[in-house]
Amino acid sequence: MEEPMELSPLRGGDRGPADDSLKKYEQSVKLSGIKRDIEKLCEAVPQLVNVFKIKDKIGEGTFSSVYLATAQLQVGHEEKIALKHLIPASHPVRIAAELQCLTVAGGQDNVMGVKYCFRKNDHVVIAMPYLEHESFLDILNSLSFQEVREYMFNLFIALKRIHQFGIVHRDVKPSNFLYNRRLKKYALVDFGLAQGTPDTKIELLKFVQSEAHQEDCPRSKHHGVTGQKGSLSRPAPKTLDQQYAAKTSVKRSYANAQVHIKQGKDGKEGSVGLSVQRSVFGERNFNIHSSISHESPAEKLIKQSRTVDIISRKPATKKTTVSTKAVASVMRKTTSPCPVVLTCDCYGTDRVCSICLSRRQQVAPRAGTPGFRAPEVLTKCPNQTTAIDMWSAGVILLSLLSGRYPFYKASDDLTALAQIMTIRGSRETIQAAKAFGKSVLCSKEVPAQDLRKLCERLRSLDPTTPKIAVDPPEYVCLENNARKTSSRGQTPPGQHSEDSLCKGDSDGCGSRPRECTTNLEGWDAVPDEAYDLLDKLLDLNPASRITAEAALLHPFFKDMSS
Numbered sequence: 001m002e003e004p005m006e007l008s009p010l011r012g013g014d015r016g017p018a019d020d021s022l023k024k025y026e027q028s029v030k031l032s033g034i035k036r037d038i039e040k041l042c043e044a045v046p047q048l049v050n051v052f053k054i055k056d057k058i059g060e061g062t063f064s065s066v067y068l069a070t071a072q073l074q075v076g077h078e079e080k081i082a083l084k085h086l087i088p089a090s091h092p093v094r095i096a097a098e099l100q101c102l103t104v105a106g107g108q109d110n111v112m113g114v115k116y117c118f119r120k121n122d123h124v125v126i127a128m129p130y131l132e133h134e135s136f137l138d139i140l141n142s143l144s145f146q147e148v149r150e151y152m153f154n155l156f157i158a159l160k161r162i163h164q165f166g167i168v169h170r171d172v173k174p175s176n177f178l179y180n181r182r183l184k185k186y187a188l189v190d191f192g193l194a195q196g197t198p199d200t201k202i203e204l205l206k207f208v209q210s211e212a213h214q215e216d217c218p219r220s221k222h223h224g225v226t227g228q229k230g231s232l233s234r235p236a237p238k239t240l241d242q243q244y245a246a247k248t249s250v251k252r253s254y255a256n257a258q259v260h261i262k263q264g265k266d267g268k269e270g271s272v273g274l275s276v277q278r279s280v281f282g283e284r285n286f287n288i289h290s291s292i293s294h295e296s297p298a299e300k301l302i303k304q305s306r307t308v309d310i311i312s313r314k315p316a317t318k319k320t321t322v323s324t325k326a327v328a329s330v331m332r333k334t335t336s337p338c339p340v341v342l343t344c345d346c347y348g349t350d351r352v353c354s355i356c357l358s359r360r361q362q363v364a365p366r367a368g369t370p371g372f373r374a375p376e377v378l379t380k381c382p383n384q385t386t387a388i389d390m391w392s393a394g395v396i397l398l399s400l401l402s403g404r405y406p407f408y409k410a411s412d413d414l415t416a417l418a419q420i421m422t423i424r425g426s427r428e429t430i431q432a433a434k435a436f437g438k439s440v441l442c443s444k445e446v447p448a449q450d451l452r453k454l455c456e457r458l459r460s461l462d463p464t465t466p467k468i469a470v471d472p473p474e475y476v477c478l479e480n481n482a483r484k485t486s487s488r489g490q491t492p493p494g495q496h497s498e499d500s501l502c503k504g505d506s507d508g509c510g511s512r513p514r515e516c517t518t519n520l521e522g523w524d525a526v527p528d529e530a531y532d533l534l535d536k537l538l539d540l541n542p543a544s545r546i547t548a549e550a551a552l553l554h555p556f557f558k559d560m561s562s
Contacts, residue, residue, distance in 0.1 A: 080130035136174035145522025159548035166200030172392035387542035394537025432540030
């Protein structure tokens with residue numbers, strides 16, 4: 001039900017007729033909009049009306065909309081079904097990969113399955129079982145400690161399941177882990193951003209990954225020095241035979257996986273190619289600054305003034321702005337699959353020179369929701385594993401133990417990294433980044449906080465509880481042989497205090513749940529095992545971060561079995 005609007009007090013505490021009329025008008029507009037969307041869906045995929053009665057629109061995202069429907073599957077029995085309508089711009093390979101994740105790994109171990117799939121031209125609708133669920137924010141502080149244990153245990157059951165199939169979910173968060181508190185049922189949903197590990201058992205995820213890699217590397221090579229001898233070269237364009245072979249291999253993958261999506265009328269399904277990076281990774285429009293975003297005005301200005309034009313630069317000609325000797329002095333080898341090797345002398349300072357501004361950022365998967373991205377995602381590490389899902393699970397546990405959601409909230413990746421530093425420590429963050437091939441610079445050292453003390457202070461309802469003072473770094477820099485960015489000017493000193501990270505305010509990163517009955521059962525004696533598991537989930541180094549299988553065996557879940 002829709003929450004009542006807050007109104008200014010009137011005589012006798014009564015609402016005026018104008019206020020009631022406004023509310024009725026807003027409700028009618030909302031209902032008419034939903035009705036119109038349902039009508040459009042039925043027009044786009046007319047076969048739906050033969051099977052379902054679509055009741056309501058219950059969700060809307062960047063790449064899909066979800067509707068509640070009922071199906072007459074048996075005589076005298078109606079079953080509730082969730083219909084996920086994927087936007088026509090989604091690429092067929094991505095849609096087929098999501099379907100294959102649901103059909104192969106779904107249907108058990110708290111992973112959502114699929115019942116039917118409907119298609120008409122470039123419109124695809126996936127029919128899944130409907131699970132009535134609570135809002136995480138509404139029930140956060142009303143959960144007993146035992147319910148928190150059960151919630152996390154069942155989340156790890158789901159993650160263990162998909163990780164066994166080599167699926168990286170990439171968008172683990174409370175709204176994608178449905179929870180029916182009364183029935184104690186759980187379901188991990190939304191594989192629209194999923195990617196595969198190198199040994200994934202989901203065949204179509206291999207094609208998504210390989211095509212994305214083929215698109216990324218040539219794009220980076222256009223803007224840097226390639227080859228061991230330092231020659232500037234462009235990759236040869238694919239021949240027609242190679243293009244035909246690539247298309248044929250994708251078609252064969254559909255046949256092998258028994259997931260068929262045919263070419264739509266006028267070739268609409270092929271109108272958005274794999275070169276559209278956002279479609280491949282499923283990146284949502286949460287962050288304005290994408291890793292493959294368009295050139296900024298600063299870049300255009302630099303290229304117009306010909307300060308450094310990396311694309312057109314030729315080391316052997318006299319017209320080049322940077323001499324061959326200067327180029328050789330800054331060339332160095334890199335293990336990155338898409339090397340960009342020019343560096344400059346602004347490393348370690350709070351300024352960004354023209355050479356750094358003229359480079360494109362390193363392309364790496366970074367899809368997901370702000371606040372739940374792991375450090376290796378924020379620093380654009382190209383080799384990302386199932387460990388990024390475990391970091392997201394750690395952020396969920398952090399919210400459950402602290403009573404604040406969302407715990408982290410940042411407008412850009414560097415600010416998000418600075419927020420992580422205030423909790424996990426700057427030195428620890430720098431060392432972990434070095435372990436997976438990234439260099440992070442911080443203007444000042446920020447010590448790591450005690451997770452128990454942090455969560456207990458944040459969860460306390462006593463307003464006299466002293467706040468934790470944290471002096472954040474004035475700037476954080478990333479140096480990864482690609483583009484270097486500074487958060488100075490974006491993040492003023494004092495912004496990343498504990499209060500702004502986890503307190504609900506106009507710009508805060510976390511908020512207290514809405515008013516609800518607080519359940520203190522078990523919270524007076526939270527065992528050390530809870531914070532030990534939290535520490536292992538929020539391990540800054542993905543190589544040593546705990547796995548879902550190991551988490552299920554952690555002492556925090558003693559006496560619990562799946």
